[in-house]
Amino acid sequence: MSNAVQTNWAAQVHGAAKIYGSGENEVRALDHVTVGFEKGAFTAIMGPSGSGKSTLMQCAAGLDRLTAGTAFIGDVDITKLGEKALTLLRRDKVGFIFQQFNLLPTLTAQENITFPLDLAGRKPDADWMAHVVGTVGLADRLNHKPSELSGGQQQRVAVARALVEQPEIIFADEPTGNLDSTSSAEILSFMENAVREFGQTVVMVTHDPVAASHASRVLFLADGRIVDELMAPTRDSILDRMRNLGD
Amino acid sequence: MFSYALKSLRANLTRLIATALAVILGIGFLASGLMLTDAMRSGLTGDVEEQYKNVDFAIIATAGSDQSGGMDFQLTVPASALATARSTPGVEAAAGEIQADARVLRADGTTVNLRSQGRSWIADSELNPLSLDEGSAPKGSAQVVLDRKLATEAGVSVGDTVSVQTPAGTKQFKVSGISSFGRQDALDDGGTISFSEETAVQVLNAGTPGFSDVLLRTSGDPATVQAALEEALPTSVAIQTGEQFVSDAAESASAFISILRPVLQGFAYLSMFVAAFVIFNTFSVVVTQRFRELALIRAVGGTPAQVRRSLIFEGMAIGVIASALGIVAGAVLAIGLQTLLRQFDMEIPGAGVKVSTYTVVLCMIIGVLVTTLSVIVPAFRAGRTKPVEAMRASAIDNSGSSPVRAVFGAIFLLGSVALLLANRFVGVQWFYLTFGALFLFIGLFIGGPLLARVFAILVRPVMGLFGMTGRLAADNAVRNPKRTATTANALVIGLFLVTLVTVSGEAMKTALVDQLSSASSPDFIISSEGAIDPKLVASINKTEGVTNIAAVKSSVAVESTGQSTFVAAASLDQLTKSAGLKVTAGSAEAVASGSGIAIPDFSNFGGGALSSPGSVASAGLGDSVSLRTVGGQDLILPVVAVYEGSLESFVGNVMNPETFKTVVGDKPVTRVFVRAEPGQADAVGQRLEKVLQGYTGVEVQPGNFIGQIVGSIFDFLIAAVNALLAMSVIVALVGIVNTMTLSIFERRRELGMVRALGMTRQQVGRMVRFEAVLIGLLGTLVGMGAGILLSWVVISSIADGAIDLSFNWARVGLIFLVGILVGVVASILPARRATRLNMLDAMSEA
Ligand SMILES: Nc1ncnc2c1ncn2[C@@H]1O[C@H](COP(=O)(O)OP(=O)(O)OP(=O)(O)O)[C@@H](O)[C@H]1O
Numbered sequence A: 001m002s003n004a005v006q007t008n009w010a011a012q013v014h015g016a017a018k019i020y021g022s023g024e025n026e027v028r029a030l031d032h033v034t035v036g037f038e039k040g041a042f043t044a045i046m047g048p049s050g051s052g053k054s055t056l057m058q059c060a061a062g063l064d065r066l067t068a069g070t071a072f073i074g075d076v077d078i079t080k081l082g083e084k085a086l087t088l089l090r091r092d093k094v095g096f097i098f099q100q101f102n103l104l105p106t107l108t109a110q111e112n113i114t115f116p117l118d119l120a121g122r123k124p125d126a127d128w129m130a131h132v133v134g135t136v137g138l139a140d141r142l143n144h145k146p147s148e149l150s151g152g153q154q155q156r157v158a159v160a161r162a163l164v165e166q167p168e169i170i171f172a173d174e175p176t177g178n179l180d181s182t183s184s185a186e187i188l189s190f191m192e193n194a195v196r197e198f199g200q201t202v203v204m205v206t207h208d209p210v211a212a213s214h215a216s217r218v219l220f221l222a223d224g225r226i227v228d229e230l231m232a233p234t235r236d237s238i239l240d241r242m243r244n245l246g247d
Numbered sequence B: 001m002f003s004y005a006l007k008s009l010r011a012n013l014t015r016l017i018a019t020a021l022a023v024i025l026g027i028g029f030l031a032s033g034l035m036l037t038d039a040m041r042s043g044l045t046g047d048v049e050e051q052y053k054n055v056d057f058a059i060i061a062t063a064g065s066d067q068s069g070g071m072d073f074q075l076t077v078p079a080s081a082l083a084t085a086r087s088t089p090g091v092e093a094a095a096g097e098i099q100a101d102a103r104v105l106r107a108d109g110t111t112v113n114l115r116s117q118g119r120s121w122i123a124d125s126e127l128n129p130l131s132l133d134e135g136s137a138p139k140g141s142a143q144v145v146l147d148r149k150l151a152t153e154a155g156v157s158v159g160d161t162v163s164v165q166t167p168a169g170t171k172q173f174k175v176s177g178i179s180s181f182g183r184q185d186a187l188d189d190g191g192t193i194s195f196s197e198e199t200a201v202q203v204l205n206a207g208t209p210g211f212s213d214v215l216l217r218t219s220g221d222p223a224t225v226q227a228a229l230e231e232a233l234p235t236s237v238a239i240q241t242g243e244q245f246v247s248d249a250a251e252s253a254s255a256f257i258s259i260l261r262p263v264l265q266g267f268a269y270l271s272m273f274v275a276a277f278v279i280f281n282t283f284s285v286v287v288t289q290r291f292r293e294l295a296l297i298r299a300v301g302g303t304p305a306q307v308r309r310s311l312i313f314e315g316m317a318i319g320v321i322a323s324a325l326g327i328v329a330g331a332v333l334a335i336g337l338q339t340l341l342r343q344f345d346m347e348i349p350g351a352g353v354k355v356s357t358y359t360v361v362l363c364m365i366i367g368v369l370v371t372t373l374s375v376i377v378p379a380f381r382a383g384r385t386k387p388v389e390a391m392r393a394s395a396i397d398n399s400g401s402s403p404v405r406a407v408f409g410a411i412f413l414l415g416s417v418a419l420l421l422a423n424r425f426v427g428v429q430w431f432y433l434t435f436g437a438l439f440l441f442i443g444l445f446i447g448g449p450l451l452a453r454v455f456a457i458l459v460r461p462v463m464g465l466f467g468m469t470g471r472l473a474a475d476n477a478v479r480n481p482k483r484t485a486t487t488a489n490a491l492v493i494g495l496f497l498v499t500l501v502t503v504s505g506e507a508m509k510t511a512l513v514d515q516l517s518s519a520s521s522p523d524f525i526i527s528s529e530g531a532i533d534p535k536l537v538a539s540i541n542k543t544e545g546v547t548n549i550a551a552v553k554s555s556v557a558v559e560s561t562g563q564s565t566f567v568a569a570a571s572l573d574q575l576t577k578s579a580g581l582k583v584t585a586g587s588a589e590a591v592a593s594g595s596g597i598a599i600p601d602f603s604n605f606g607g608g609a610l611s612s613p614g615s616v617a618s619a620g621l622g623d624s625v626s627l628r629t630v631g632g633q634d635l636i637l638p639v640v641a642v643y644e645g646s647l648e649s650f651v652g653n654v655m656n657p658e659t660f661k662t663v664v665g666d667k668p669v670t671r672v673f674v675r676a677e678p679g680q681a682d683a684v685g686q687r688l689e690k691v692l693q694g695y696t697g698v699e700v701q702p703g704n705f706i707g708q709i710v711g712s713i714f715d716f717l718i719a720a721v722n723a724l725l726a727m728s729v730i731v732a733l734v735g736i737v738n739t740m741t742l743s744i745f746e747r748r749r750e751l752g753m754v755r756a757l758g759m760t761r762q763q764v765g766r767m768v769r770f771e772a773v774l775i776g777l778l779g780t781l782v783g784m785g786a787g788i789l790l791s792w793v794v795i796s797s798i799a800d801g802a803i804d805l806s807f808n809w810a811r812v813g814l815i816f817l818v819g820i821l822v823g824v825v826a827s828i829l830p831a832r833r834a835t836r837l838n839m840l841d842a843m844s845e846a
């Protein structure tokens, strides 16, 4: 990870710091973090509440700006990009799945799925679209509005949206946070499949060890720093590490 | 938490400001109208009181008991009355007033002030409203006194010689003195030029002795003096006490204010009505947005009444503060308007603004009442919030799309169209028209949300051409159809009236102008409000290319029954040759020889509607008419001719000059009709302009000018009404800003999300702008549609097809553009707010 730009990283941050407020109210949400997200890998970020998970994800994804350090998406230094270029980069290279408020209520499921492509004025590849929609099991729900879909179905639409544009990297902040275990498991297996079968890169923030066990690598954050890392995790090995960190 | 509190405060502030702004605009409009008219009235009446403060009695001309038509400005007090008054015991001083346009010219021939007046100098210093600051009173035929205003503007002082233009031509006068009026520099707002009494008769009244009124200063017992005067004076004049005279003069000086004031008020109330929509909408949205908060209050034990009261109280508080601010805004607006007009040298009477208790109380009552009434419905809706709703996931605004609403809206709309069309087929019936129009609006307001949906379905494919932003804008515009409809309806009211006034006004104008222009008319009409000098009449006649002229003296005469009627001294023969009159019965010679009079035939103009009042109107050939002469006798005149032509309405009953003099006394010529050689009209017009140079107040107009005047009066009225309606359109604009701002606040998370997904700031801005324009477009289309429908019904059914609905497409297009512009302007602020939204803040809020 010493080389600044390496093509096998889908996204990376170097010496990333994020400070909120100033003086007595100063909060170091990120404290000189350096980390890379491998292409074609499924990375999970875990840590206690307030440890800086969302902040790391948002800064790496170009939703927010670092106080210090650099961030790359592919080989582009996004800290050097202007507002508009950054927006267009997000549109074309990054997919998002949020915990809630994921969909536009006026658009149908289908329209929501193609929304980023429509923004870019691109047409979705029909075969790929059909495949993704089929995979997430939404074929018969495409013309429904979000208000007519269950929470799990809505989240599947969000996953489909992220997959359809085949972005360089997908960031998901607690995508299963509001779902029951069955729905969670479905969402997670879609993402896992996308990584395994199509080489999609996914970074996911989660509190749930079961969810994290779907990933190929787990990063542990505490007080704005990466304190641990686990490859090929299982639910138990994760719980084990978390217990250790808690001490 | 702190940032949340700040944000909700900021959102509340926006809402408060926008609601208040609607009230401030409406009340400001109302207040400025009241303050300006108050100031004008007190300015005008104050001046009149100052002007006549030492007048004990006044002699005025009277046309009998019935002064209908308000044409008494043509009446004069004969010179003999002044002489009689002067010799009546108890009269200390008497002076006749004469007033006409007069101008001081600079060395290069340009006019110093276009609105200056010539007056006769009143020798008695107490009766004279003007006081002499320097020099001496004007004597003889070559001296004038200028007031300080004119003297300053012209840069002359006592002893200088100035060129003065009067109805009798331009002459050199020596400035014998400088006058002032009380503490002011000028009596007439353009300045006063005073002539000696004899000179005034010559230059201001074309040599015809007579006064607009005679002012008297008396001593001794007023009743005795009055009795003596009544005894001595002819019955064609009346004696008024000074008080009466001043109050009459004050009233007539400020008469137009009695019309102006209610008109301005009416338009201000309309703006407040539109403001009511804005307030209603804002509070409805707020109740929706605070739904869970309200439910929570209810859940923890707040009673419906408490919830209700808190909102009504909020509305009242806004009403009080905004009305007070509105009054201040009104004062600022009034002063601004005065200053602005002064920049264009159009001084309006009365300086500063007059803040009366009436104005303040009325504005406060109206403002608070409208605001409070507008929040009642939302407040009751808030009171009905069920506690369990605090636990529900989210409040979805489904209101405004129920089938019941759709059915009722449709019933009213169809009913109104049926009623309006009934007009079209059975002729105009006020019953059908009133209820048709009423139903149209009830239908639009009930069915508005549905209409908004249909509109969105129609525009969505079109907006899709603008890409994702366009499509989302179309969808967003009808996410809350009721909210959109109410917002658009505020605009509908204003634009409906603008369209109705413009389209039907235009149609009536075209019809009337066509009718007037098709009638026969002279090539030119030369006219003066005062007098046309006999020498000038002669030069007009001698002008190259002029084939015929008819010089006309006009007056109001009194019938023996006491009613007034118009009479004119002119040659029917000349009128036929120069103005295209047609004698349809009897003979012109009989009139010329003095054996009787000619009366006009009004059948072309719908009978009595336009005719001069009086029994003459119903007379025919062979009847006779009895008129009261200046000498006080009754004169019976047989009708020996009937004529037809385009000038009936302002020539009246034609008689020969001798008969005229017997009936109303000597009067100057005020109109000359001119016939030019065929094909030479343009050249003759230019020559006439030259001939008239140097005679103030005498104008040449093309013969069909009645048509043109009617046309320009219509144009002026249409423009004036539209200008007054502008305020309600502006209030509607504030409504769109408000709705958009609230909607954006409501959708901030969603906006954050689309920004994260890659929508650029520009795209977000465009989306918001599109949405505002769509709301504007909806209001514009509905308003214009209703306006055009109603114009069509009214016009086509009133006139039995005589008037076509002639579209002035440029104006109709302009209204449309204004509607769109309202949307565009309204979008600026919300769009900026939406693009500045912080993506992460927007998303991270719970
Ligand atoms: N906009 C902000 N202003 C000030 N401080 C912030 C802001 N956003 C985050 N923080 C602070 O930064 C730190 C990291 O926050 P972050 O949201 O990244 O935590 P997290 O790990 O995602 O927590 P959770 O698991 O609860 O979502 C916290 O202490 C938080 O209070």
Ligand SMILES: [Mg+2]
Pocket (backbone or CB within 6 Å): A053, A054, A055
């Ligand atoms: Mg988080």
